[in-house]
Amino acid sequence: MNDHSVFGVPGPPVPPGDPGRDAAALRAVGAGAGAPEGRPGRPGRRRSDDSRRAILAAAFEIVSEVGYARLTVEGIAARAGCGKQTIYRWWPAKADVLLDALAEQADLHxxxxxxxxxxxxxxxxxxxxxxxxxxxxxxxxxxxxxxxxxxxxxxxxxxxxxxxxxxxxxxxxxxxxxxxxxxxxxxxxxxxxxxxxxxxxxxxxxxxxxxxxxxxxxxxxxxxxxx
Amino acid sequence: MNDHSVFGVPGPPVPPGDPGRDAAALRAVGAGAGAPEGRPGRPGRRRSDDSRRAILAAAFEIVSEVGYARLTVEGIAARAGCGKQTIYRWWPAKADVLLDALAEQADLHxxxxxxxxxxxxxxxxxxxxxxxxxxxxxxxxxxxxxxxxxxxxxxxxxxxxxxxxxxxxxxxxxxxxxxxxxxxxxxxxxxxxxxxxxxxxxxxxxxxxxxxxxxxxxxxxxxxxxx
Amino acid sequence: MNDHSVFGVPGPPVPPGDPGRDAAALRAVGAGAGAPEGRPGRPGRRRSDDSRRAILAAAFEIVSEVGYARLTVEGIAARAGCGKQTIYRWWPAKADVLLDALAEQADLHxxxxxxxxxxxxxxxxxxxxxxxxxxxxxxxxxxxxxxxxxxxxxxxxxxxxxxxxxxxxxxxxxxxxxxxxxxxxxxxxxxxxxxxxxxxxxxxxxxxxxxxxxxxxxxxxxxxxxx
Amino acid sequence: MNDHSVFGVPGPPVPPGDPGRDAAALRAVGAGAGAPEGRPGRPGRRRSDDSRRAILAAAFEIVSEVGYARLTVEGIAARAGCGKQTIYRWWPAKADVLLDALAEQADLHxxxxxxxxxxxxxxxxxxxxxxxxxxxxxxxxxxxxxxxxxxxxxxxxxxxxxxxxxxxxxxxxxxxxxxxxxxxxxxxxxxxxxxxxxxxxxxxxxxxxxxxxxxxxxxxxxxxxxx
DNA sequence: TCTTAAACGAGACGGTACGTCCCGTCTTCTT
DNA sequence: AAGAAGACGGGACGTACCGTCTCGTTTAAGA
Structure with missing residues (x-):
């Protein structure tokens, strides 16, 4: 293997052991960018990949258009057509969204x-x-x-x-x-x-x-x- | 002259020719740290040097204690014992206050x-x-x-x-x-x-x-x- | 029917047909005093009736204690234990709050x-x-x-x-x-x-x-x- | 005498006895409209009648143009070309200015x-x-x-x-x-x-x-x- | 098929700080 | 002493977002 991926290298996207309180924080960095599969054997609706992609795209667009100072969680949610909670559920801060958006938009390899x-x-x-x-x-x-x-x-x-x-x-x-x-x-x-x-x-x-x-x-x- | 001052070197702090409308903004950067003399031969109360120093000290202290994220204009005003307007009158943004505070507190030579x-x-x-x-x-x-x-x-x-x-x-x-x-x-x-x-x-x-x-x-x- | 209610006579408090954009403004006058029902079949948290009542009571108390000149939206919010935005969301001006408070406190029939x-x-x-x-x-x-x-x-x-x-x-x-x-x-x-x-x-x-x-x-x- | 003047009837405009602290308040109502003569045998500059009239005119104009809610002492001073202190020296509140302005502008007889x-x-x-x-x-x-x-x-x-x-x-x-x-x-x-x-x-x-x-x-x- | 559970959109909530306006007071220099 | 000028400490404004908390709805897994 010659390439070195910036994100997602070390381990599986979702820590299999404990889907605890801090899981979101962990997932959000470097792994939030990965596949949005919640642990398979769990009831309940799965994470929406459409929303995830819409959020990352919205964040990247907004920051490109008006700058980081005017990037807000509400703005991202509005443009992505999702609720704010969906953002807070998966990323601890708007900068983490942007970090994932960067990995999604740019070739960081x-x-x-x-x-x-x-x-x-x-x-x-x-x-x-x-x-x-x-x-x-x-x-x-x-x-x-x-x-x-x-x-x-x-x-x-x-x-x-x-x-x-x-x-x-x-x-x-x-x-x-x-x-x-x-x-x-x-x-x-x-x-x-x-x-x-x-x-x-x-x-x-x-x-x-x-x-x-x-x-x-x-x-x-x-x-x-x-x- | 062996020393090179970071601020205030190129010219006098207050442009002598034209005390125009934008003077405050200019003075606020790099020169706001200097003496707060409004041109003497002008009517009206002079800028308070006590307030100026209290504001710079307050900004430096707050940022040292709780970090930049929790530095607010209201907090500076409260600690300095002045009105918010006194800050906004002389500095365009809280970062400019901090820039002057840095020049006041640290030896930048x-x-x-x-x-x-x-x-x-x-x-x-x-x-x-x-x-x-x-x-x-x-x-x-x-x-x-x-x-x-x-x-x-x-x-x-x-x-x-x-x-x-x-x-x-x-x-x-x-x-x-x-x-x-x-x-x-x-x-x-x-x-x-x-x-x-x-x-x-x-x-x-x-x-x-x-x-x-x-x-x-x-x-x-x-x-x-x-x- | 022998009595004539001052508020709420002509129709039900909430126009049943169209919960349009200006509904809040309409409701705030003469009908804001009524029940705070956002139409039930809508997503999103419902209006808090506790807050509504606390705001009206606070406004009435403050104006009784210190007079209208010292009645402020911030004061109402502080006493009612709510955010200012909750007041601005439902009443266009502090006088409208007082108008509703009047209907709530006094028998206007x-x-x-x-x-x-x-x-x-x-x-x-x-x-x-x-x-x-x-x-x-x-x-x-x-x-x-x-x-x-x-x-x-x-x-x-x-x-x-x-x-x-x-x-x-x-x-x-x-x-x-x-x-x-x-x-x-x-x-x-x-x-x-x-x-x-x-x-x-x-x-x-x-x-x-x-x-x-x-x-x-x-x-x-x-x-x-x-x- | 058939006419009944609304203002200035009962006594001389300036209480001759005591030019004390509250004199301004007294003079301001019904008498502020009168001649602006400070007691003659006093040192110092006399009250400017130009300013007095400019202030009354400015107040009346502003209130006519934008309404009482947007009438401010600063606005009056700016339009009258005088300092704020000159207003506060002679009238206790902006409403008193307006009261005098009314007597000046309208025929209240x-x-x-x-x-x-x-x-x-x-x-x-x-x-x-x-x-x-x-x-x-x-x-x-x-x-x-x-x-x-x-x-x-x-x-x-x-x-x-x-x-x-x-x-x-x-x-x-x-x-x-x-x-x-x-x-x-x-x-x-x-x-x-x-x-x-x-x-x-x-x-x-x-x-x-x-x-x-x-x-x-x-x-x-x-x-x-x-x- | 029904129950349970999670994620979803929507949006109101308590709260913090913003930057502005204006208050009434206090210098400063000028008249 | 009064006037124009203008900075001062202060208070409230109305707005923007924060991060949280319901809501009703949708989607999946297990009973």
Whole structure:
């Protein structure tokens, strides 16, 4: 397997053991995006996949049209044609809806194809990451999620676990491979490489809002393969 | 002059020529932190400096105690013992209050002492910047401001102009000096150096929330002086 | 049927045919006092009758204690233990709340018993009307409503339709009966009789604030049955 | 002297004895309309008559244009080109400004010419009173004043003393003359006559808002001279 | 087939904060 | 001392959403 899925990798969508109170929270991150099957052997109506998709689409559209500040749960429900409770039942906060919507709308898969060299792998990884931010809508959602992660501590934890950490793990695969191969520079250490790579990327997105272009990829690869 | 003030450098706080309608909005960013002098030769009660300071202190305290999500204009007014209108009169949004509060509470001056080498200058710059983020309260405010800058477009523009750009300009002084001195590496270009430096810094603050430590300074300086 | 209810006479409180968009506004005047039944066969939580009653009671109490000038929607909500929106959802203005509270608290029914003579009917009508104004609280509410009707044009129209007109209609029944019976004086015409009767009553209430006593009843009946 | 001035009759406009704290309140009612002379032998700037007139005119215009609900002290000051303090210095409430504005704008003098008969005097009195209410603007102001008198107890007392009582006194002159002359009916007593006359008049103004026409005069005179 | 249980749409609920308006007071400089 | 100007502390407005709580309805699983 060459690809690394951002969401949904580690386990089955629904924890089979305990459909308890916190199940929604767990499901909502990384798994809410998956199939909406409630545990099979249970009475009662099943989760509506139509609603789920309508909600994600509505959230993505609204945030694209009017921005995160004007994204409200009531607005999502109205556009999706569902009740508010249906949203609160499955996602703990509107940012989680957006996180799932991102996974639904954008291709978050990072190619981890072995290009034969650390520089090549890095270049491919950066190109794919930059492509993501190339979409105005996706960039807006990413900015909103990172912002909300600062404001809502709980969502921050979920965002780190479900999104940021997986990107770092993906980069980790490349670094492992380079170490095995023997063309990984001694410095800086892998953790710092990740900080520099993702830091630069996010800084462009959040602070300068300049496009993520080819030149930057060259510069970053240059800096990280120099020593 | 060796120091570079983050706020208030380029010009006098109050535009001397035209005390026009939008002066309040202008003053509120980066200059609202300055003295609250309405032009003296004008009728009418003067802006209360007591209130101004009470508001900034209240904002900083509240955000330190309960976080940005629970910082409200009403809460600031209540703690500062002033009316809400007094806040709205001088700051366009609560984030602007916080931006001024930051300038009031934290030492935002960056030392630009010439240490004799690019590496030394960079090391000093990073140490001072990291020291800022070392305070739990200041780090919290910085996170909140960057978050709000993503959510409120107008504040984003003010935040970039009043804060982010000035930090880049400070770093620019170091890079200029290195170029003159002749020990600036050919790559990466200055703009990318800034992206990498600030990107890494902010990424630690926003994403990993790991402490900004000595090791990271060494790694960054190493990477940027290698080529 | 001998009695003439001030509110709710012409039809059932809730128009059975069409529960349209403006139903709330209609219900709020003269019918808001009735049962709070949203049509049963509708989804969604029903209107809370506890809240409705608590709001009316709170409004009446506050206005009795501190006067109409210090009656605020926020105060009503606080005392009633409900949200402000619950008030705004069902009444267009605080005066309408008070109008319903009046109907809830005071006996606004006017006895139209046939006493056998115009003078007797009139005397009974006046006695019942005066009794209303005899309560300090009810008199205060009536003054406030008439005042608000002057200041808020829209409420004025509702007040006339829901209160003033119905009183006139009640008096009209007496006049009709007298005409049929043949003991109605030729002059003045019925409309003027109503103007004189209600005018004198309201003038005492609003302008002189003297008690509405037996002597005045005698004088009025005397004047109107003289010719 | 045949005429009876509504305002300013009983005494000199400025109480000569004590220019104390409450002087403004006293002067403001019925006397604020008079000459704006501060006590002559006093240092300091004299009261500006320009401002006084500008304020009264502004108040009358605003209330005519947008109604009493939207009449604010700030609005008056802005249109009059004066400071708010200048209003608060001379009038205790905006309704008092309006009361003075009414006296300034409308002819409130009631003709007490002796027509030779009670019926004739009454007819002339009513015609003059009805003429007042014929102006849309003046009617609006009267409605607002009576409304405010219900809501603000203190203004109510001033309004009764400065306006309502004087109208009653004017009618009292007619009644006295009729008694002397011998053509005053035994019933109803003078107080009730005033209640009926003014009650009917105000009721038309406040409640039915129908025009005050000739027919009503005839009916009233008929009723009151019948017995 | 009937019962039970869950999810659904709808929408009212108690509540918090918003940003605005205006109050009446308090400086400040000018007349 | 009064005037224009205008900032001040304060209170209420009417609105927007929050997250929760009924409602009647729909859909499934188990009896």
């Amino acid at each position: 990072v190619p981890l194809t072995d290009t034969g060299s650390y520089a090549g792998d890095l270049r491919a990884f950066l190109a794919a990451s930059f492509a993501l931010g190339g979409s105005r809508e996706v960039a807006g959602v990413l900015r909103a999620l990172m912002a909300e992660a600062q404001i809502d501590q709980d969502f921050g934890a979920r965002f780190r676990a479900a999104f940021l950490r997986r990107r770092r793990e993906a980069l980790g695969v490349i670094l492992d491979r380079a170490r095995t191969r023997g063309d990984l520079p001694a410095a800086p250490p892998p953790g710092t490489v990740a900080d520099i790579v993702f830091g630069t990327l996010w800084y462009r997105l959040l602070a300068t809002r300049e496009p993520l272009d080819e030149a930057l990829i060259g510069d970053l690869v240059g800096v990280l393969t120099a020593a | 960056v030392p630009l002492t010439d240490t004799g080498s690019y590496a030394g200058d960079l090391r000093a710059f990073l140490a001072a910047s990291f020291a800022l983020g070392g305070s739990r309260e200041v780090a919290g405010v910085l996170r909140a401001l960057m978050a709000e800058a993503q959510i409120d477009q107008d504040f984003g523009a003010r935040f970039r102009a009043a804060f982010l750009r000035r930090r880049r300009e400070a770093l620019g002084v170091i890079l200029d000096r290195a170029r003159t001195r002749g020990d600036l590496p050919a790559a990466p270009p200055p703009g990318t150096v800034a992206d990498i430096v600030f990107g890494t810094l902010w990424y630690r603050l926003l994403a990993t929330r790991e402490p900004l430590d000595e090791a990271l300074i060494g790694d960054l300086v190493g990477v940027l002086t290698a080529a | 006017v006895p139209l018993t046939d006493t056998g003579s115009y003078a007797g009917d009139l005397r009974a009508f006046l006695a019942a009307s005066f009794a209303l104004g005899g309560s300090r609280e009810v008199a205060g509410v009536l003054r406030a409503l008439m005042a608000e009707a002057q200041i808020d044009q829209d409420f004025g129209a509702r007040f006339r339709a829901a209160f003033l007109r119905r009183r006139r209609e009640a008096l009209g029944v007496i006049l009709d009966r007298a005409r049929t019976r043949g003991d109605l004086p030729a002059a003045p015409p019925p409309g003027t009789v109503a103007d004189i009767v209600f005018g004198t009553l309201w003038y005492r209430l609003l302008a002189t604030r003297e008690p509405l006593d037996e002597a005045l009843i005698g004088d009025l009946v005397g004047v109107l049955t003289a010719a | 009631v003709p007490l010419t002796d027509t030779g008969s009670y019926a004739g005097d009454l007819r002339a009195f009513l015609a003059a009173s009805f003429a007042l209410g014929g102006s849309r603007e003046v009617a609006g102001v009267l409605r607002a004043l009576m409304a405010e008198a219900q809501i603000d107890q203190d203004f109510g007392a001033r309004f009764r003393a400065a306006f309502l009582r004087r109208r009653r006194e004017a009618l009292g002159v007619i009644l006295d003359r009729a008694r002397t002359r011998g053509d005053l009916p035994a019933a109803p007593p003078p107080g009730t006559v005033a209640d009926i006359v003014f009650g009917t008049l105000w009721y038309r103004l406040l409640a039915t808002r129908e025009p005050l026409d000739e027919a009503l005069i005839g009916d009233l005179v008929g009723v009151l001279t019948a017995a």
